[in-house]
Amino acid sequence: MPSLTYGLIVEGPYDAAVYEELLRKAVPAIAQLVSRPVGGKTQLLNKLLGFLRDLEHVVNGAPVDKVLVVRDANGKDPAQLEKTLTDRIQGKVFTFPHAIQFHAVRRSVEAWLLADTAAINEVAAARGGRPISDVHEELEEVEDSKGRFVRLLSRAGLPFDPAVCREIAARTRLEVLRYRCPSFRSFEQKVVDC
Secondary structure, eight states: OOOOOEEESSSSHHHHHHHHHHHHHEEEEEESEEEESSSSHHHHHHTHHHHHHTSSSSTTTTTTTEEEEEOTTTOOOOHHHHHHHHHHHTTTTOOOOEEEEEESSSHHHHHHHTSSHHHHHHHHHHOOOOOOOOOOOOGGGGGTTHHHHHHHHHHHHHOOHHHHHHHHHOOOOHHHHHHHHHHHHHHHHHOOOO
């Protein structure tokens, strides 16, 4: 795959930290990654067009090659949420050579961070925390995956902040994530499709 520039539009700074790491793991040859955390689901929908227009000029005045717009579905139908985002830009023309991909994570990105307990334990060990046990549920069925993740971090002696989330994402093994969270496979496909 050629080296591309990516634009990433996400709900907030926690999401940006995680998705930046996951993108770099999925596509190690990314030339540049420009993230735009927008401040929540409502802002993502209402200001989507403006953020997309911004990404048409961020690489020395030129557009990024490809844009990913990602949001949590929180149990709602991901396909419907993706359609809502697609409809928001219907009829608009953009200059991205490899287009725009929309993805709604079935629950939340925190469900993905629960997938690889070894990654959490590595971060806990590096930061002087405590090891935690594996999470055995179907992660994308956990209704409050964010709350579950925050409580798990607390037991591990870790704060819930973008730096910790980034470290966990950086250590997460993609094969574990693909196995435990089927919606990640769809996300990964959208990342690499050009």
